[in-house]
Amino acid sequence: MSNIFNIILAFLIIITFVFYFYFKTKQFRTNLPIRKKWYANRAGVALGILLILFGINQIILYHTVLTYVVCAIMIVFGLFACINYNKRVHHYAQYIAEEEELNKK
Template sequence: MSNILNIILAFLIVISFVFYLYFKTKQFRTTLPIHKKWYANRAGVSLGILLTLFGINQMIIYHTTLTYIVCMIMILFGVYASINYNKRVRHYGQYIAEEEELNKK
């Protein structure tokens, strides 16, 4: 059972890393300032999810006290980062359409 769960978590870790890279490249390629902040914070959400999933995966693989302590710190930081960046994404998301409207050519 843990082997299947480990494979699923590894797949989700790779997916979240791909989303992180995708949003970071979108951040660097856009010229609009609100879009840059929006993509940066979406990348932060992906990074928080990556940290959380990685911590859970390591807790499943290794069963030592030190691993549990370090992984709990990683999981807590990942959840905090995901929630914090998600709030920022929702905030900047309100201004995306307005910024596109102002910058039409």
């Protein structure tokens, strides 16, 4: 059972890393400042999810006290990052359409 769960977590870790890389490249390729911040914060959400999933995966693989402590810190930091960056994503999403209208050529 834990082997299947470990494979699923590894797949999800890879997917979140791909999303992180995708949003970072979109951030560097855009010229609009609000859109840049929006992509950067979406990448931060993906990074937070990556930390959470990696912490859970390590807890499943290794059963030591040190692993539990380090992974608990990673999971808490990942939750904090997800919540914080998600608030920023919603904040900047309000201004994307307005910025696009102002910068039409």
